[in-house]
Structures are given as C-alpha cells and as structure tokens.
Amino acid sequence: METIETEKLTAAGLARAFPSKFxxxxxxxCGSILRYSLPGSKDWIxxxxxxxxxxxxxxPSRVYFEKVPFDFAHIDEDEHLMQQCIFTRHHxxxxxxxxxxxxxxxxxxWTLPFIVFLVGEYVIEILDDIYADLSGIDDDKLxxxxxxxxxxxxxxxxxxxxxxxxYYRRNIPRNEYVGFKILEYFQDALISHSPELGSRKVWKRF
Structure with missing residues (x-):
C-alpha cells in the first residue's frame, strides 16, 4: 500500500479511483463533481x-466540495455509484x-475500498450503518x-x-463497540475466502 500526501485535484486523477475499463x-x-470544489481546495488531502x-x-482520503448535488441528471447506474463513492470521501x-x-x-x-475505508474512521453512526447493512456486501468479494x-x-x-x-473506550466496552463487530465480520469473510490466513498471527481475533 502506497500513499500520496497532497496532489493537484484533476478529473483524470480523481478518476483513477476506479478501474481502467470505467x-x-x-x-x-469526476469532471462534473470538480465544478463544485470549494475555493482554494484544488488539492486533496x-x-x-x-x-x-x-x-x-x-x-482520495478526503475531498472538499460545496453545495454538491448528490444526484446529477442523465447518468447511468455505474456513474451514479462512482459519484457516491467519491462523496464517501467528502469532508x-x-x-x-x-x-x-x-x-x-x-x-x-470497486466500491469496497470506499466502504472499508469508512470502517477505519471515527464516526460511530457510519459504523452503525455499515454493521446494519453487512448482509448487502458479497462476502466472497470482500x-x-x-x-x-x-x-x-x-x-x-x-x-x-x-x-x-x-473516543469511546470510557463509554463502550470493547466487546460492544460496533467497529470490532465489523472487524470480526471482515475476519470471517477473509478466512472463508483464504483459510490459510486464519493461522497468521496478524489476523488473530480481538
């Protein structure tokens, strides 16, 4: 895994968040989305x-837009999903x-990176939503x-x-925290797909 700290925000660069065939x-x-960039926010974080x-x-780890219409007209299903994937990185x-x-x-x-990335964030309401809808994710693809x-x-x-x-240790026990419940689900999906990984120390359960 490689990261880039700051880079000029362009439609072509932002589009690299999706497979080449798209x-x-x-x-x-992405060109349509960039019309709504906040002034001075041409760099993403x-x-x-x-x-x-x-x-x-x-x-992108984070993008900054203003008054973004969440549903542009005249786009197909895949384009709509791409739009929403980028919005999962909204500030x-x-x-x-x-x-x-x-x-x-x-x-x-190709939506999975955006979903999994949200699991590693601090907004517990988003974690609750992910946990509630885990059944909608294809376990084998995950x-x-x-x-x-x-x-x-x-x-x-x-x-x-x-x-x-x-943020939560004082109020939510470890075994009740939704983030750990999601990680357990991820663990099960991983081992189901690749059983040999279940024995690796790095993947031991919490």
Missing part, C-alpha cells in the same frame, strides 16, 4: 492505492454517511479484497482500535 465514465463524473481485481486504483460526515447508503449494497468490487490488500486491512484494524481507545 475511465471514460469516471472522468465525466492524501490518496492511497489498493488492489481491486488485480488492478491498482488510487482513492462532511453527514454527506459521507448519505453516500455510503447508496453504495453499500451495490455488489460491485474476502478477496481483504486478502489482496493486507496492509490496508491491517491499517483499518489499527484505526478501529485507535479511535475506540481515544
């Missing part, structure tokens, strides 16, 4: 790469939560994604531990 659509969607079906894609937690609801049951492998991205999976686990420790 680039024409992705550039069109970080970008990371993950493997999706043996292809490297680059996902507003409310908009990230709303966008998550549109993609979590899409059954598309297991394959986690197996192909061990560093990203481990980083997500570490972030869940860290945010629980900082």
């Amino acid at each position: 680039q024409t659509q992705a550039k069109r969607v 970080g970008r990371f790469n993950v493997n999706v079906n043996d292809e490297v894609i680059w996902v 507003s937690g409310y908009k990230r939560q709303a966008a998550l609801a549109k993609i979590i049951s899409s059954n598309k492998s 297991g394959q994604f986690l197996a192909n991205n061990p560093e990203f999976h481990l980083l997500t686990r570490e972030r869940v531990v860290s945010y629980w420790d900082v």
Whole structure:
C-alpha cells in the first residue's frame, strides 16, 4: 500500500479511483463533481492505492466540495455509484454517511475500498450503518479484497482500535463497540475466502 500526501485535484486523477475499463465514465463524473470544489481546495488531502481485481486504483482520503448535488441528471447506474463513492470521501460526515447508503449494497468490487475505508474512521453512526447493512456486501468479494490488500486491512484494524481507545473506550466496552463487530465480520469473510490466513498471527481475533 502506497500513499500520496497532497496532489493537484484533476478529473483524470480523481478518476483513477476506479478501474481502467470505467475511465471514460469516471472522468465525466469526476469532471462534473470538480465544478463544485470549494475555493482554494484544488488539492486533496492524501490518496492511497489498493488492489481491486488485480488492478491498482488510487482513492482520495478526503475531498472538499460545496453545495454538491448528490444526484446529477442523465447518468447511468455505474456513474451514479462512482459519484457516491467519491462523496464517501467528502469532508462532511453527514454527506459521507448519505453516500455510503447508496453504495453499500451495490455488489460491485470497486466500491469496497470506499466502504472499508469508512470502517477505519471515527464516526460511530457510519459504523452503525455499515454493521446494519453487512448482509448487502458479497462476502466472497470482500474476502478477496481483504486478502489482496493486507496492509490496508491491517491499517483499518489499527484505526478501529485507535479511535475506540481515544473516543469511546470510557463509554463502550470493547466487546460492544460496533467497529470490532465489523472487524470480526471482515475476519470471517477473509478466512472463508483464504483459510490459510486464519493461522497468521496478524489476523488473530480481538
């Protein structure tokens, strides 16, 4: 897993968050989204790469938009999902939560990085939504994604531990915290897809 701290925000660069076969659509969607960039926010805050079906894609850590219409007209289903995937990286937690609801049951492998990334964030309402809709995620696709991205999976686990420790430890016992429940689900999906990983120390359960 590789990260880039700051980079010029362009439609072509943002479109790299999606597989190559969707680039024409992705550039069109991302170009439309960039019209709503906040003044002075042409740089995004970080970008990371993950493997999706043996292809490297680059996902923005955070993007900044103003008055974004969440449903552009005249876009097809895949373009709508791309739009919502980008909005899961919005600086507003409310908009990230709303966008998550549109993609979590899409059954598309390329939406998984955006869903898993949200698990490693601190907004417990978003974690609650993910946990409530886990049945909408294809377990085999999830297991394959986690197996192909061990560093990203481990980083997500570490972030869940860290945010629980900082924000929720005093009020929510470890065994009741929704973030750990999601990680258990991830663990089961990973081992179901790749049983040999279940014996590795790094994947021991919490």
